[in-house]
Amino acid sequence: MLQNHINEERIREILNYRLLNGPKNIKKHLYSLFGGEHQVYFVKTQHLLGVFLLSQKEYERIEIYSQQNFIPFPALYTTIKSRPAIFRLENTRNAYIKSNHLKNSIGLSIGEDCTIILENHHQSITTKELGLVEYNINLGFIISYGKEIDDYNAYEYLDELIAYTIKVWRENEFK
Structure with missing residues (x-):
């Protein structure tokens, strides 16, 4: 049964524990992703x-879109299998999608039971x-x-997915 709300407090606890209050090298990588402050x-x-x-710039864009009843990330994903998409995922754990630049296409076709990480994902659509x-x-x-x-x-x-993200960052830190 689907709950009608997001447990924001629990998500923030996970983010704080795993990422925001983590080791210096993790904070350094986060800072490099944002170049400063971020919003959730x-x-x-x-x-x-x-x-x-x-x-902050992206968050402000989303706030404006929300006020106008537009979706926050146009063409980021679909859950309709028949729709074409760049990446098709179903029953996939820890899919790490990094540094993509997508134009005028749906990025993800998300099926059941997936956990997905997006890092530095750029998308444009008209x-x-x-x-x-x-x-x-x-x-x-x-998480689907x-x-x-x-x-x-x-x-x-979500907690496991963030832990996996940190593991990948640490493995790549020394390469």
Whole structure:
């Protein structure tokens, strides 16, 4: 059964524990992603939970879009299998999608039971309503619901996904 709200407090606890209050090398990498302050934005639908760490500029863009009832990340993802997309994911854990530049296409086709990391994801699309929209997701975590992942254990999967992200950063730190 889907809860109607996001447990923002729990998400912030996970982010603080894993990322924001973590070791200096993790904080340094976060700073390099944002170049300064960041904001956290949450998305929750019947299909997924998304947690996005964004630059102040991106956060302000989303706030304006929200006030106008537009979706925050046009063409970032679809959950409709028949729609074409650059990446198609289903029953996938720890998909790490980094430094992509997508133009006028749907980025992700997200099926059930996926955990996805987006880092430095750039996307642009032209829409009838908004014209050219360009955005950057500095760091994002998407967890889709299915037979294994549900509304109640999604936060545990988020914690594991962030831990995996840190593991990848540490492994790449010495290369």
